[in-house]
Amino acid sequence: MKHIRILFLILLLCLASVHLTSGTHLSSSTAVTTHHTSALRNQPADAVIVTDSDPFFGLLGTNAACWYDRTTNTTGLLPLLISKENNLTDAQNRFLETYLPSSPPSLLVLGQQLNTSYPVTELTGSPASVALTLALQLYTTAPAALILPYTTPNAYHLSMLATPLASYLNIPLLIYDNNEPEIQTVCTQLQVTSAYLIGNIPVNLPNITCMSLPDEDTITDTILAVIKQHFGALNYITMTNPSDVQPPSVTSTTNTEYTDHFSNLKLTLLSREIDIYGTSTQQYVVYVPEDTNRVQIDAEIVQKNPVLEKFSPIHPLLFLTLYDPKGHVVAYANSMGYDFGKTYVETLTCNLSGNYTLNVTLYHGIKGGYFLQRGFSYLNEDLQFTATISRLTSPHLPLIPNLSVLAPYLTAAHGGLLIANSSWELTDDSYETAAEGTAAGPWYTESLHQFTNEKVDAIVRQVNATLDKLNTHDLLNGYLQGPAWLALLADTTMIPMYYYGPSQQGYPDRGLPSDNPYSLNQSLSVGRLISWDASDASVLIARTFFYNTLCGEPEDWHTRFNFVFGEGFGETGGIFHQIPYAREIRAYGFSSHVYGVLRNGRQITGLLDVYTGANYIEYLGHGDWFWFPASLYGFDMYSKAVDVAHAKTWVFEKPSLFLSSACLMGRTDGLPPQMNIGLTMLHAGCNGFIGATRETGQEAGLTTLENHLIVDDWSLGEALRGEKQVDTEPPTFYVRTLYGDPAFNPYEPNNGFHDQGRPTLNTDV
Numbered sequence: 001m002k003h004i005r006i007l008f009l010i011l012l013l014c015l016a017s018v019h020l021t022s023g024t025h026l027s028s029s030t031a032v033t034t035h036h037t038s039a040l041r042n043q044p045a046d047a048v049i050v051t052d053s054d055p056f057f058g059l060l061g062t063n064a065a066c067w068y069d070r071t072t073n074t075t076g077l078l079p080l081l082i083s084k085e086n087n088l089t090d091a092q093n094r095f096l097e098t099y100l101p102s103s104p105p106s107l108l109v110l111g112q113q114l115n116t117s118y119p120v121t122e123l124t125g126s127p128a129s130v131a132l133t134l135a136l137q138l139y140t141t142a143p144a145a146l147i148l149p150y151t152t153p154n155a156y157h158l159s160m161l162a163t164p165l166a167s168y169l170n171i172p173l174l175i176y177d178n179n180e181p182e183i184q185t186v187c188t189q190l191q192v193t194s195a196y197l198i199g200n201i202p203v204n205l206p207n208i209t210c211m212s213l214p215d216e217d218t219i220t221d222t223i224l225a226v227i228k229q230h231f232g233a234l235n236y237i238t239m240t241n242p243s244d245v246q247p248p249s250v251t252s253t254t255n256t257e258y259t260d261h262f263s264n265l266k267l268t269l270l271s272r273e274i275d276i277y278g279t280s281t282q283q284y285v286v287y288v289p290e291d292t293n294r295v296q297i298d299a300e301i302v303q304k305n306p307v308l309e310k311f312s313p314i315h316p317l318l319f320l321t322l323y324d325p326k327g328h329v330v331a332y333a334n335s336m337g338y339d340f341g342k343t344y345v346e347t348l349t350c351n352l353s354g355n356y357t358l359n360v361t362l363y364h365g366i367k368g369g370y371f372l373q374r375g376f377s378y379l380n381e382d383l384q385f386t387a388t389i390s391r392l393t394s395p396h397l398p399l400i401p402n403l404s405v406l407a408p409y410l411t412a413a414h415g416g417l418l419i420a421n422s423s424w425e426l427t428d429d430s431y432e433t434a435a436e437g438t439a440a441g442p443w444y445t446e447s448l449h450q451f452t453n454e455k456v457d458a459i460v461r462q463v464n465a466t467l468d469k470l471n472t473h474d475l476l477n478g479y480l481q482g483p484a485w486l487a488l489l490a491d492t493t494m495i496p497m498y499y500y501g502p503s504q505q506g507y508p509d510r511g512l513p514s515d516n517p518y519s520l521n522q523s524l525s526v527g528r529l530i531s532w533d534a535s536d537a538s539v540l541i542a543r544t545f546f547y548n549t550l551c552g553e554p555e556d557w558h559t560r561f562n563f564v565f566g567e568g569f570g571e572t573g574g575i576f577h578q579i580p581y582a583r584e585i586r587a588y589g590f591s592s593h594v595y596g597v598l599r600n601g602r603q604i605t606g607l608l609d610v611y612t613g614a615n616y617i618e619y620l621g622h623g624d625w626f627w628f629p630a631s632l633y634g635f636d637m638y639s640k641a642v643d644v645a646h647a648k649t650w651v652f653e654k655p656s657l658f659l660s661s662a663c664l665m666g667r668t669d670g671l672p673p674q675m676n677i678g679l680t681m682l683h684a685g686c687n688g689f690i691g692a693t694r695e696t697g698q699e700a701g702l703t704t705l706e707n708h709l710i711v712d713d714w715s716l717g718e719a720l721r722g723e724k725q726v727d728t729e730p731p732t733f734y735v736r737t738l739y740g741d742p743a744f745n746p747y748e749p750n751n752g753f754h755d756q757g758r759p760t761l762n763t764d765v
Contacts, residue, residue: 079546083112147197264278308364313639320334337644348441410487410489571597609653613653
């Protein structure tokens with residue numbers, strides 16, 4: 001009997017060895033130790049550019065741009081940028097001009113050809129074929145490989161979660177798409193002896209020990225084990241939504257064009273508007289059918305008043321308000337938040353058919369005086385607008401598509417953990433039932449607040465579950481006692497804000513949208529990392545990681561802190577905060593300047609480089625999501641205001657920090673991102689923006705936050721968290737929001753530069 005048992009054990013061992021050569025599911029602890037030799041890696045370029053045509057190119061770009069080598073105790077990080085329609089944006093070109101070495105700079109381009117004058121190495125084709133070529137370019141030898149699925153269910157989601165593992169282990173990424181022989185050939189050439197298989201890939205690789213990571217839990221456990229071994233601690237978690245790479249599903253589209261002429265002479269005296277002749281406002285009917293529809297309206301003044309056009313900077317202003325059949329506001333925009341003489345509104349309707357009313361107002365002239373307004377408008381303009389109604393099969397509608405493509409790179413560069421879930425989306429399939437009979441999201445529809453808040457509560461439970469997972473790997477205490485960074489790499493549709501009440505009266509915007517719940521009672525340092533689009537966000541991330549290089553050696557810019565206070569009781573903040581605080585921070589090496597009533601207009605501040613030429617910028621005064629009108633008392637507040645239409649062409653000298661103590665400048669819920677003034681500052685070159693999603697109160701001071709940055713030398717996320725631990729008075733406590741990387745730590749004269757949240761390799765193991 002004893003001999004039979006021995007033979008049986010020998011047979012089991014033989015069977016196990018056979019399974020190991022063809023692929024089996026090993027434990028996470030085994031995964032960390034399946035290979036011991038180091039890869040021989042090449043650096044084929046100075047920066048990596050990926051096309052926006054397929055999200056898998058972003059995963060491959062992460063593998064090319066970020067790696068860690070514990071054998072040599074070295075790390076590598078290159079900029080990763082997402083091109084836009086085969087072109088680099090102006091912001092990306094400005095970044096590369098500053099970052100790239102003088103000669104000879106080179107770009108590694110993945111996916112499609114790039115229109116650029118830089119020397120390039122272009123790897124084009126499908127993601128699977130590019131992955132094979134890239135692996136041979138990046139590595140001479142590699143003991144292991146990470147193989148991703150491409151067409152199986154949840155392929156992108158699981159692949160995205162797993163991609164940082166390739167950076168941490170310094171191994172190539174390969175993509176399985178019924179190309180087993182090609183994968184085997186590359187593995188043989190690189191001398192690969194082990195492989196991590198993500199999802200349920202039906203691949204057979206003889207003589208390669210395979211470990212299956214079939215689901216999110218096994219991927220997370222494996223990555224946490226590697227993080228603990230490689231870095232000894234975890235300081236960064238990224239949250240994103242993989243469904244943002246899926247475009248809306250459109251079944252049919254109708255376009256209706258309208259043209260009209262506006263003729264009007266209007267006087268404003270003692271805050272009362274008087275029409276001498278004509279009218280400045282017209283109403284139009286837009287019919288919206290049943291089912292779920294995306295309504296988009298583009299409007300433009302196609303023929304402007306030739307008399308007033310000669311008087312720059314007086315531009316014609318265009319205001320649009322869309323009402324549903326019940327008379328509720330469902331969308332609003334104006335040309336100050338878009339472009340000169342142009343604007344755009346959109347909304348999502350759910351089974352609320354009927355005649356919608358578009359209210360169009362034009363103004364071409366001047367208006368000034370805060371307490372008693374005066375001015376005039378002379379209209380002789382032609383207006384054209386197009387209403388596009390797209391019927392959708394589902395309410396899925398990302399505001400900023402493809403941000404999740406950047407999540408593995410952001411996470412890997414911070415040595416962090418990536419968590420993601422498609423169910424976090426506000427406008428998933430369940431939204432259609434909750435929003436039945438409505439034509440706007442929770443930003444204008446208070447009845448949707450409970451549904452939205454339940455979504456957020458469910459997401460918060462998943463964040464807590466992630467922390468429980470950290471605890472099982474003995475990483476939780478270090479995370480909570482450290483900076484505890486949590487980055488939301490998603491718009492407010494893909495990861496919604498929580499709506500606190502009550503709604504402020506007199507405004508169509510409902511509730512107090514907030515990212516506070518994700519901080520877990522201010523125990524985590526939260527920042528929402530978004531910009532105009534994914535291309536913009538990629539250069540924002542690059543500006544953060546390569547901040548030291550972009551800033552250069554300390555000079556006047558590094559020490560400059562500019563304060564601007566607006567008129568209309570903003571003077572009280574200027575007197576009681578800005579002037580004394582500007583004096584106080586000179587003790588910390590800053591050269592501070594305060595710009596008030598006589599020199600706060602756009603023209604003067606532009607001549608003095610008040611915004612674009614300072615390290616720190618603080619604005620205190622009136623604001624809205626499309627502008628801040630600092631100068632209200634004078635001849636014309638419109639021509640002196642800082643708005644999206646003007647600021648979007650600004651170029652910040654270096655990556656500045658913009659802090660605002662004003663209403664609504666941080667509102668991004670329910671808006672096209674290109675219309676928000678805060679995101680426009682990021683688009684123009686700022687590295688971080690702090691603003692309010694709704695109206696603030698007298699408690700909206702910034703002293704505590706600024707002291708955390710300047711005196712305590714904290715990152716942006718930590719500073720905002722520290723402020724909210726002390727300043728808890730609503731509404732500011734709820735609505736103040738950080739846009740940018742929560743780990744970003746700006747330069748201060750007494751503190752110098754920082755590593756921007758980059759991890760340190762653990763050499764003790």
